[in-house]
Amino acid sequence: MITNIDKLTENGCGTEKTDKVCRSRGGESCAFDGAMIVLQPIADAAHVVHGPIACCGNSWEGRGSLSKKGSLHRMGFTTDMSELDIIYGSEEKLFHAIRKIFDEVRPKAIFVYSTCVSGLIGEDIDAVCRRAETVLGIRVIPVNAPGFVGPKNLGNRIAGEVLLDHVIGTGEPPSVTGYDINLIGEYNIAGDLWLTEPILEKAGLKVLSRMTGDATFEEITWAHRAKLNVVVCSRALINVAKEM
Numbered sequence: 001m002i003t004n005i006d007k008l009t010e011n012g013c014g015t016e017k018t019d020k021v022c023r024s025r026g027g028e029s030c031a032f033d034g035a036m037i038v039l040q041p042i043a044d045a046a047h048v049v050h051g052p053i054a055c056c057g058n059s060w061e062g063r064g065s066l067s068k069k070g071s072l073h074r075m076g077f078t079t080d081m082s083e084l085d086i087i088y089g090s091e092e093k094l095f096h097a098i099r100k101i102f103d104e105v106r107p108k109a110i111f112v113y114s115t116c117v118s119g120l121i122g123e124d125i126d127a128v129c130r131r132a133e134t135v136l137g138i139r140v141i142p143v144n145a146p147g148f149v150g151p152k153n154l155g156n157r158i159a160g161e162v163l164l165d166h167v168i169g170t171g172e173p174p175s176v177t178g179y180d181i182n183l184i185g186e187y188n189i190a191g192d193l194w195l196t197e198p199i200l201e202k203a204g205l206k207v208l209s210r211m212t213g214d215a216t217f218e219e220i221t222w223a224h225r226a227k228l229n230v231v232v233c234s235r236a237l238i239n240v241a242k243e244m
């Protein structure tokens, strides 16, 4: 999936210092957590952590994104890997977890996250996701950002690549205007988007896709139809903005 490391490590906005980009700052969390931060605000999708339960606990509600589009971002789904799962492998356990989540909460899509433990023992989450998609008939998307690959910001960028590779461009909007915009790197933290979006509307701009605060999974599928991409947090998703 990572085809161009430069896209993942380049600077954000012009004021960024190179020594701050994609490098851990003291106390910063891991790449897995960074990927969760970007994708978990999609609240009508389920987010399944394939790893020990502490990874899920580490990332749960880490950012305080609010949503009126669903509540799945507030639920923690994990395979809770144990010693036996590490010894014998747990791809089958992951598949059954995905199926149970689908049966229980009927998400619009499911994101499946690798972690240090599942990544180190070589769990093939891509294969499990493909199999689950075939069986369930919804999008099941692998997020390969185990914590050991780097700091939080690298995970942000990997999550952006996941959106580019698996989500954006896979749907079409019901209607378009000449003033459709995307908001990239806007996470609706504490509901800030609910203050700014009405102002944008008064200015005649329609937010076509939010990435990802207060977003639906579906609206991100048609983000490629926007006339303008507005970057709110370049440090997190400059790679998505440039690709768009």
Ligand code: SF4
Residues within 6 Å of the ligand: 030, 031, 032, 033, 051, 054, 055, 058, 114, 115, 116, 117, 146, 147, 148
């Ligand atoms: S992915 Fe690795 S670094 Fe991140 S929370 Fe899990 S064990 Fe810790």
